[in-house]
Amino acid sequence: MKFKLAQRTQKLLPSPTLTLNARIKQMQAQGQDIINLTAGELDFPTPKNVCAAAKKAIDEDFTKYTASGGTTELKKAIVAKFKKDNQLNYTVEQVMASDGAKQALFNAFFTLTEPGAEVIMASPCWGTYVEQIKLSGAKPVMIKLKPPFNLQAKQIQTKINKRTRVILLNYPANPTGATISLTELKKIAELAVENKIWVIADEVYEKLTFKLENFISIASLNSKIFKQTITINGLSKAQAMTGWRIGYAAGPKNIIQQMEKIQAQITSNPCSITQKAAIQGLKKGQAFQKKAQINLKKRRDYLVSELSQIKQLSFSEPQGGFYFWVEIKPRYKKSQIDSIKWCQKLLKKTGVAVIPAEAFYAQGGFRMSFAANLNDLKKAMRRIKSFLDE
Numbered sequence: 001m002k003f004k005l006a007q008r009t010q011k012l013l014p015s016p017t018l019t020l021n022a023r024i025k026q027m028q029a030q031g032q033d034i035i036n037l038t039a040g041e042l043d044f045p046t047p048k049n050v051c052a053a054a055k056k057a058i059d060e061d062f063t064k065y066t067a068s069g070g071t072t073e074l075k076k077a078i079v080a081k082f083k084k085d086n087q088l089n090y091t092v093e094q095v096m097a098s099d100g101a102k103q104a105l106f107n108a109f110f111t112l113t114e115p116g117a118e119v120i121m122a123s124p125c126w127g128t129y130v131e132q133i134k135l136s137g138a139k140p141v142m143i144k145l146k147p148p149f150n151l152q153a154k155q156i157q158t159k160i161n162k163r164t165r166v167i168l169l170n171y172p173a174n175p176t177g178a179t180i181s182l183t184e185l186k187k188i189a190e191l192a193v194e195n196k197i198w199v200i201a202d203e204v205y206e207k208l209t210f211k212l213e214n215f216i217s218i219a220s221l222n223s224k225i226f227k228q229t230i231t232i233n234g235l236s237k238a239q240a241m242t243g244w245r246i247g248y249a250a251g252p253k254n255i256i257q258q259m260e261k262i263q264a265q266i267t268s269n270p271c272s273i274t275q276k277a278a279i280q281g282l283k284k285g286q287a288f289q290k291k292a293q294i295n296l297k298k299r300r301d302y303l304v305s306e307l308s309q310i311k312q313l314s315f316s317e318p319q320g321g322f323y324f325w326v327e328i329k330p331r332y333k334k335s336q337i338d339s340i341k342w343c344q345k346l347l348k349k350t351g352v353a354v355i356p357a358e359a360f361y362a363q364g365g366f367r368m369s370f371a372a373n374l375n376d377l378k379k380a381m382r383r384i385k386s387f388l389d390e
């Protein structure tokens with residue numbers, strides 16, 4: 001007799017980035033010179049004021065359980081952030097903190113969907129969405145975007161049916177860096193309201209746009225869409241706090257209550273020390289964000305000029321985030337590039353690590369992070385060019 005395992009976890013895909021990173025570490029341990037452009041995190045240290053707040057929390061023994069959805073002090077800081085940055089007027093009961101935006105997203109999918117429900121989303125996409133939706137028993141319904149990857153309402157409209165429960169938006173997007181225009185956001189909001197469909201808006205790259213003042217939260221467009229949007233954000237990308245695990249969600253009170261209930265039974269509160277650090281990051285994060293933006297823009301501009309000269313590759317200029325989505329032009333018209341093999345070969349021959357398109361539900365290209373210093377990016381470009389010229 002065989003021991004049985006749950007189907008749902010057997011069907012779950014491992015994180016391709018983590019698998020790739022294990023291979024990279026192994027190669028580095030063997031002494032190979034690797035330029036790792038797979039990172040989903042900024043290469044800057046967490047701001048000092050944020051770290052100081054965490055140290056103070058430890059010294060003051062702020063090290064016990066808190067309310068599952070975060071302390072009132074943190075919730076107030078989240079409310080103030082939404083008001084100041086996004087013109088969103090949430091109450092303390094309408095927000096919660098989580099162990100990263102990832103957990104906030106899971107809480108939202110688990111609350112809003114169930115077997116038989118459909119979630120409309122765009123690809124190329126961050127793979128975690130697909131796995132979380134599947135874990136909730138629902139079905140991801142993909143809109144396959146083409147360059148420049150700006151999602152349009154009419155594409156969503158063709159996928160709506162009576163099973164549609166959620167429209168998932170992520171802008172600026174991982175992995176393409178594409179955003180959604182205000183005109184399209186308004187149309188998407190109209191569609192969602194007309195058809196009574198929830199919107200989950202993942203705004204974690206909000207602070208890393210190259211035109212910061214232009215970011216618009218869909219929930220801020222009008223009072224109707226406000227009532228049916230769950231806004232997700234976090235400090236991983238905005239304050240270089242990936243390891244601290246802190247994200248947050250906002251939405252209607254009854255939905256946030258359900259999401260807190262799930263969290264209370266799964267992980268309880270996000271780390272108490274991190275919560276104190278996050279308050280600093282939320283209140284005093286602007287200087288760091290400005291610095292990060294200037295730095296990232298320099299790297300982005302460098303890569304735009306370099307990549308434009310490589311005839312074997314095409315790319316879309318990222319409008320936010322810190323990734324380039326690069327497509328590999330096949331040598332022969334009808335051939336199809338196997339990007340997994342291509343990226344493996346690139347890594348083996350040049351030591352440059354990028355993530356193949358397949359990890360993002362796409363083909364024929366790769367995601368290249370520019371959260372790496374300019375010298376490494378220059379070295380990587382030289383190596384990629386000579387690899388392609390071989």
Ligand code: PLP
Pocket residue numbers: 040099100101102103126170173174202204233234235236237242246247
């Ligand atoms: N949303 C998107 C689009 C991401 O790319 C990531 C991380 O890569 C997250 C959410 C998760 O962020 P966190 O570290 O807050 O869980």
